[in-house]
Amino acid sequence: MTGSDVIIGWVKDGQAYLTDRYAEGYFQPRLDASQDVELLSGYENGTHTVLRFRRRLRPCDTTDDREITEDTLRIIWSFNDVDPVALDGPDGPQYHSSNRGSKSVILLQKSPPNLDLQDGNVITFDMTNPNVKVPSRDTTYWCTSFQLPVLDKKHHLVKVEPLVQPGNEGVVHHILIYQCSPGSNPPSGNQECSNMPWGNCRAIMAAWAVGGTGYTYPDHVGFSMGTVDDASYVVMQTHYDNPQRLNDVYDNSGLRFYYTPDVRQYDAGILEVGIQVNQDHAIPPQADTYDSAAYCYKECLDPFLQQLGEPIHVFASMLHAHQVGVGVRTKLVRNGVMETYIGRDDNYDFNLQETRFLYPEVTIKEGDELITECSYRTTAQNIFTFGGEASSEEMCQNYLQYYPRFKLEHCDSLPYILHGVEFFGITQLDK
Numbered sequence: 030m031t032g033s034d035v036i037i038g039w040v041k042d043g044q045a046y047l048t049d050r051y052a053e054g055y056f057q058p059r060l061d062a063s064q065d066v067e068l069l070s071g072y073e074n075g076t077h078t079v080l081r082f083r084r085r086l087r088p089c090d091t092t093d094d095r096e097i098t099e100d101t102l103r104i105i106w107s108f109n110d111v112d113p114v115a116l117d118g119p120d121g122p123q124y125h126s127s128n129r130g131s132k133s134v135i136l137l138q139k140s141p142p143n144l145d146l147q148d149g150n151v152i153t154f155d156m157t158n159p160n161v162k163v164p165s166r167d168t169t170y171w172c173t174s175f176q177l178p179v180l181d182k183k184h185h186l187v188k189v190e191p192l193v194q195p196g197n198e199g200v201v202h203h204i205l206i207y208q209c210s211p212g213s214n215p216p217s218g219n220q221e222c223s224n225m226p227w228g229n230c231r232a233i234m235a236a237w238a239v240g241g242t243g244y245t246y247p248d249h250v251g252f253s254m255g256t257v258d259d260a261s262y263v264v265m266q267t268h269y270d271n272p273q274r275l276n277d278v279y280d281n282s283g284l285r286f287y288y289t290p291d292v293r294q295y296d297a298g299i300l301e302v303g304i305q306v307n308q309d310h311a312i313p314p315q316a317d318t319y320d321s322a323a324y325c326y327k328e329c330l331d332p333f334l335q336q337l338g339e340p341i342h343v344f345a346s347m348l349h350a351h352q353v354g355v356g357v358r359t360k361l362v363r364n365g366v367m368e369t370y371i372g373r374d375d376n377y378d379f380n381l382q383e384t385r386f387l388y389p390e391v392t393i394k395e396g397d398e399l400i401t402e403c404s405y406r407t408t409a410q411n412i413f414t415f416g417g418e419a420s421s422e423e424m425c426q427n428y429l430q431y432y433p434r435f436k437l438e439h440c441d442s443l444p445y446i447l448h449g450v451e452f453f454g455i456t457q458l459d460k
Contacts, residue, residue, distance in 0.1 A: 030055065033105060034095040036066055037122050038080045041112040045071025047082055048116060051093040057124075060117055063090040078108075086137075099137045099385075100376040106130055133240070133378040139386045142245045144188050150289045154178055156206070156265050157192060157283030159219060163200055165276035168419035169269040172222035174215050174230075176262055177254060178288075185251025185296075188287035189235045190243040194280055201282045202270040202420065203238035203349075203382070207231060208260035215262035222266060223418070230264040232438045233299040235284060236347055236428045238382035239270075243284075247344055247386075250432045251293040270420045298341075298434035302359060302441065303349075303401045303426030309446040310416030312353065312423055313453060316407045321425055325399035325440035333437040340394040345430040346372030347384045351423045353414055354379060356404035359427045363397050371399070372427050379420075384430070393431070399440065401427050 035058040038047040047068040050058035065088055069081040088094035107125035114120035144151065156175050163169065193201050209215045213229035234252065237243060246252070253259050265283065304310050304323040312319055334340065348357035358373040371391045393399075403425035407414060414423050426441075 030105060033058075034093065036082070038068070038071065038082070039112050039122075040071045040073045040078055040080070045080060046116070047071070047080060049084075049094070057117075057121060061090060061093045063093075065090050065094055097136055099135070100374050101133050101135055101378045101381055102376065103378070104132050104134055106132075133381040135381070135383060135385070138383065139388050141386055142247045144245045144287065146287070148289070150291050151187070151287055152178075152289065153285055153287050155192060155283060155285050156263075157281050158265075158267060159281070161219070161267075161280045163269045163271055163275070163278040163280055164221075165271065165274040167270070167272050167274070167421060169271065170222050170418060171219065171267045171269060172216070173219035173265050173267075174209075174217060174262060175265060177260065180255030182290065183256050183292055184254045184288045184290050185293050186234075186246070186254055186286055186288045187251050187293075188243065188245045189237065190285040190287070191237050191241065192283050192285050194282045197278060197280050197282060198239075200269050200271050200275070200278055201239070201280065202268040203236070204268070204282070204284055205233060205266045206235040206284065207264045207266065208234045209262040209264065211258060211260060216264060228264075230262075232260075233301060233428065234260070234263055235286070236299065236384075237284060238347065238349060239379070240381035241347070241383045244345060244384040244386075244430075246293075246297060249294045250297045250344065251289075251295075253296040253434070254288055268418075272420070295432035296434040297430060297432045300429045300431060300437060301426055301439045302399050302429060304403070304416065304424070305441045305443040306416055306418060306424055307443055308415040308417060309443055310423065310425070311444070311446065311449050311453075312405050312407060312414040314407050314410040314412055314414070316405065318355075319405045319407065321403050321405070321444060323401045323425060323442045325401070325442070327396050327398050329440050330393070330397065330399075330437070331395050333435045334393070334395045337433065337435040339433070340392045341431045341433065341435060343371050343387060343391045343393065343429045343431045345384050345386045347382060347428040347430075348372050348374055348377060349382060349424055349426040349428065350377060350379070350403050350405075351420050352379050353405045353407050353410065353423060354403055354425070355406045356402075357425065357427065358402050359429070360400040360402070361391060361393065361397060362400060363394070371429060375404070401425060
């Protein structure tokens, strides 16, 4: 609560009131000297109090009011059943007691494209886990192989939607769909898989993570299915996060796919950029802010762009870090100068990993380079945090959705551990 930009309002005897405040501690938030919210309407009925108001995204009062950006925002809420007698002081708004909560939201999320689900040419298929008994340990990766629909001509995947089993929202952390190389023998069945790729299944077809609502492709883009160059089999990898070590959880979660024979102009792809998942990625304890960076150099990008013969255009991104991650961003560097961000959240929340659309789209050309940075806060940690698959370990990745598709799937790098050793003042390493 301390440091929060607070708005308190109520309706009394048919009259609506709204006040702009700032929380300085565990007591009644004081009134701002500058009241920068505008009450639009307010009313009560037997079950609800409704207040509509507006304020500037970038406030004039920068001391007490927070700027509303495209970053994730933490909203705290509370209420009291008794109307205040006065605007302020002992007769002002009273303590909320246990009537309180919080939620992370993206207030300025750009609207995703629309899809007419009543269109007779839109077909669905589901990939779900076969009643997996989730192991009673912190982290499990589970892989299940699927055959994609057999098609007689090219189709486009146009929407991906999560199917998280009700009650299991707390253990299903993320789901990745990996395409198996055309003509390869896919792995069979379902089993634990400590890492990917599994067999010849490497390129990402779809990605979802906790808090996300799925995504719909723009009208000019779709993910290709049904051609000789497309996968016939995929592997669905589910990350189960079970820190309470529950031993009675069975899961049937997965993803629903919408596809159509009405082929669009461009084929989409997913490019992973970031830090390789490896324990050489070391984050020190007791740091208010510690940054790690990964590089996708032009020497990696250019050969694939040259083979494609044109630039690629990024239309969405999904940022990914774990529990001590507080910021994730990817920079586009052109001729040595930072041009723009391809996905950015400086207030990242591990529990809200949404695919975000970019308007305008970002073009990546020959000679461009990408820098993915993650910021971490480890003030509550007493030991190093290392890169790894578990939620208690760390990652730093951005899944870029783009078109037209080229043959590069991953463009990652890894910090050089010996440089980190020198920086941290470590004088001895035990193998």
